[in-house]
Amino acid sequence: VCFEIFGFSDNHEFRHTPAANIQRPTIDTAFRTWLTSRNDVEAYKAAGKPYPVYVVAAEGGGLYAAYQTAKFLARMQDICPSFAQHVFSVSSVSGGSLGSAVFAGLTRADAANAAAKPCAATSPARGAMETRAERILSRDMLSPIVWGGLFPDFLQRFVPYPIPVFDRARALERAFEASWKFGAGTAPNPLVRSLFELCGANSDACLKGATPLLAFNVANIETGMQMVLSPLDFTSIGQPWTSSAKAFDFFSTGVDPVDIPLSTAIGLSARFPWISPAGWYAFVDPSEKDQGNTA
Numbered sequence: 073v074c075f076e077i078f079g080f081s082d083n084h085e086f087r088h089t090p091a092a093n094i095q096r097p098t099i100d101t102a103f104r105t106w107l108t109s110r111n112d113v114e115a116y117k118a119a120g121k122p123y124p125v126y127v128v129a130a131e132g133g134g135l136y137a138a139y140q141t142a143k144f145l146a147r148m149q150d151i152c153p154s155f156a157q158h159v160f161s162v163s164s165v166s167g168g169s170l171g172s173a174v175f176a177g178l179t180r181a182d183a184a185n186a187a188a189k190p191c192a193a194t195s196p197a198r199g200a201m202e203t204r205a206e207r208i209l210s211r212d213m214l215s216p217i218v219w220g221g222l223f224p225d226f227l228q229r230f231v232p233y234p235i236p237v238f239d240r241a242r243a244l245e246r247a248f249e250a251s252w253k254f255g256a257g258t259a260p261n262p263l264v265r266s267l268f269e270l271c272g273a274n275s276d277a278c279l280k281g282a283t284p285l286l287a288f289n290v291a292n293i294e295t296g297m298q299m300v301l302s303p304l305d306f307t308s309i310g311q312p313w314t315s316s317a318k319a320f321d322f323f324s325t326g327v328d329p330v331d332i333p334l335s336t337a338i339g340l341s342a343r344f345p346w347i348s349p350a351g352w353y354a355f356v357d358p359s360e361k362d363q364g365n366t367a
Contacts, residue, residue, distance in 0.1 A: 075232045083234035086351035091331040096305040109280040112188035126159045132166025141171025142205040150199025152191040156183040157282040165289040169341040177262040183282035207255030216247040241348050245335040263335040271303050288341040293350050301337045
């Protein structure tokens with residue numbers, strides 16, 4: 073109890089690495105670049121039709137939400153091969169974050185920003201992308217975090233020195249990563265890579281390709297502040313240090329930039345009280361940098 077009260081055994085710092093130079097486009101710049109790079113715009117102009125643009129909101133609800141999000145989006149792509157290149161962004165929370173990341177990873181491997189293609193005349197029972205999404209999310213995601221909580225993380229409670237690898241949240245992140253290997257075959261595993269690598273260099277895979285830009289919603293448990301983890305720059309919405317906006321960019325100006333694995337970003341968005349712990353990391357408060365205080 074003493075170890076817990078004084079934080080001696082708090083091993084729940086989330087995985088991150090310092091990032092010297094993270095380039096993230098603002099929302100307006102990203103959308104202009106994305107729209108002007110669509111390779112099927114002229115087909116819609118010639119037909120006199122408005123160009124479809126989708127922004128998807130994926131709600132929470134555990135593995136059920138992850139499964140339904142990925143299944144729906146993947147089926148849309150199987151039916152309409154041009155669907156992914158019309159999805160600008162997916163805003164998600166909890167299980168929806170896992171589902172949207174799976175879909176984005178599959179589109180990075182298999183979808184392209186190409187000339188207009190017609191949708192299928194009939195809905196297939198199950199297409200190739202939907203099949204892969206189902207395989208990825210058919211893995212057991214509960215056992216790893218239960219095991220992590222009952223054994224290594226429980227042992228940590230009696231050790232007055234944090235051992236990060238014992239963190240049960242990391243057990244769940246590793247389960248996310250392993251699920252991709254199980255269901256996606258030889259396709260590169262985006263879950264083990266950086267959040268920013270999904271869009272690639274200069275965000276080209278998202279801005280000029282068919283991979284949607286992801287925005288993971290998280291909450292600060294001390295203040296209730298809504299925060300966004302994204303390769304998009306949401307600073308215009310609000311900064312924790314200068315604004316009273318209701319949503320804040322996690323990587324906002326003033327905080328030393330960090331990079332995190334995609335699986336960690338999903339895990340932060342999907343954490344649930346008691347089942348998974350609150351994640352944290354130490355940073356220098358921008359308002360107190362001159363004094364060298366750490367928050």
